[in-house]
Amino acid sequence: MTTQNRPLSPHLQVxxxxxxxxxxxxxxxxxxxxxxxxFLLVWWLVAAATGPEAYAxxxxxxxxxxxxxxxxxxxxxxxxxxxxxxxxxxxxIGYGYELKAAYASGWAVLAAAVALTLLAWVxxxxxxxxxxx
Amino acid sequence: xxxxxxxxxxxxxxxxxxxxxxxxxxxxTALSLVPLTLWFCASVAGLAGADYASFRxxxxxxxxxxxxxxxxxAVFYHAMLGVQVVAEDYIHGExxxxxxxxxxxxxxxxxxxxALLSVLTILFRG
Numbered sequence: 167m168t169t170q171n172r173p174l175s176p177h178l179q180v181x182x183x184x185x186x187x188x189x190x191x192x193x194x195x196x197x198x199x200x201x202x203x204x205f206l207l208v209w210w211l212v213a214a215a216t217g218p219e220a221y222a223x224x225x226x227x228x229x230x231x232x233x234x235x236x237x238x239x240x241x242x243x244x245x246x247x248x249x250x251x252x253x254x255x256x257x258x259i260g261y262g263y264e265l266k267a268a269y270a271s272g273w274a275v276l277a278a279a280v281a282l283t284l285l286a287w288v289x290x291x292x293x294x295x296x297x298x299x
Numbered sequence: 300x301x302x303x304x305x306x307x308x309x310x311x312x313x314x315x316x317x318x319x320x321x322x323x324x325x326x327x328t329a330l331s332l333v334p335l336t337l338w339f340c341a342s343v344a345g346l347a348g349a350d351y352a353s354f355r356x357x358x359x360x361x362x363x364x365x366x367x368x369x370x371x372x373a374v375f376y377h378a379m380l381g382v383q384v385v386a387e388d389y390i391h392g393e394x395x396x397x398x399x400x401x402x403x404x405x406x407x408x409x410x411x412x413x414a415l416l417s418v419l420t421i422l423f424r425g
Contacts, residue, residue, distance in 0.1 A: 169369045183413040194381075194385055197378075197381045197382075197385070198385065199380075200378070201378040201381070202381055204374060204375070204378060204410055205410070207374075207414065208410045208413050208414045210301070211358070211367075211413075211414050211417040211418060212413055212417045213355055213416070214351070214355055214417065214421060215416070215417035215418075215420040215421050221349070221351045221354070221367075229348070241340070244336065244340070245340075248332075248333065248336055248337075251329050251332075251333075252331075255326065258326060263340065265331065270336045270406060277402075282340075285350045286340050286341075289344040290343075290344040290345075290347035291302060291343065291347070293344060293345045293346070293348065294347045296315065
């Protein structure tokens with residue numbers, strides 16, 4: 167009995183996921199990460215409504231090194247999910263299903279997410295430098 | 300032969316549930332979040348390092364407070380629907396799935412309400 171040449175299902179530990187699969191699972195992972203990120207948004211707003219001391223605590227946590235790293239990751243996840251979400255909306259109305267188009271839009275999403283993230287942080291640091299008055 | 304109509308037979312069975320409503324709500328919140336997110340990110344980047352008074356002044360401006368309220372409602376509704384889909388796909392035990400779905404909905408309501416009340420407090424108390 168030969169067991170060779172049987173069709174194999176993609177085994178996740180040895181199968182290199184194609185870009186489109188990575189983008190797809192990335193949409194879900196960033197969605198979950200952003201859901202956890204809402205805790206930060208709520209904390210920030212509640213602190214501002216509570217008083218100056220609470221706001222100072224939240225501001226110090228956000229501007230610490232760990233806070234900035236988390237915020238940077240969250241910004242990247244947000245712009246990725248936003249751009250890829252627009253890609254999904256185009257699919258929903260029936261555009262961009264061909265393999266070539268799907269790859270092109272996938273790469274465009276990655277480039278746009280990185281560009282928007284960098285733009286937001288440059289904008290933020292410019293505000294920090296200029297608006298310290 | 301049954302005298303029941305085809306719609307009566309499928310109602311409550313299989314795919315004749317609320318899937319379309321869920322699907323639509325997720326797409327419409329996504330669509331509304333595109334401009335709201337871009338506005339929010341640009342605003343927050345501009346607010347980097349803002350002190351207490353200037354941050355409260357920004358939240359308390361009626362247009363900003365209104366857009367924040369729209370953003371909060373859309374974000375938590377969208378997140379709740381999204382986490383629900385992920386939980387339904389990957390959690391197989393019915394009891395555990397139900398527990399996760401209920402906790403997700405409760406957290407979305409509590410966090411969304413906390414954020415909304417904070418905005419309203421700043422808006423009306425100045």
